[in-house]
Amino acid sequence: MTRTTCLCLALSTAAYAKSPIAEVICEPTSRLHEKLERQFGSERAATGMRGPEQLMEVWISKSGDWTMVVTYASGTSCIVAMGEDWSVHARTGPARG
Numbered sequence: 001m002t003r004t005t006c007l008c009l010a011l012s013t014a015a016y017a018k019s020p021i022a023e024v025i026c027e028p029t030s031r032l033h034e035k036l037e038r039q040f041g042s043e044r045a046a047t048g049m050r051g052p053e054q055l056m057e058v059w060i061s062k063s064g065d066w067t068m069v070v071t072y073a074s075g076t077s078c079i080v081a082m083g084e085d086w087s088v089h090a091r092t093g094p095a096r097g
Contacts, residue, residue: 026078029071042067045088060086 042059066086
């Protein structure tokens with residue numbers, strides 16, 4: 001078996017892996033935030049505007065589990081991705097010449 005064939009087989013197997021969340025989970029923002037804090041021990045670690053009506057949030061727990069949430073101006077928030085082994089990287093400024 002060639003190296004390319006092995007790589008193709010590995011990639012095709014990964015495509016069938018089950019997602020940690022089967023569907024998007026939406027709730028009123030206050031209820032979802034409370035669940036993330038109390039049930040999962042998560043804290044909001046980062047936010048960024050996605051547009052005038054959407055705020056992206058990353059929530060992390062002490063164990064390194066992470067949850068990405070979209071919060072809408074309508075008062076609803078949705079979990080859109082989650083995973084594990086979150087790490088924070090040191091921020092460096094641009095190189096100056």
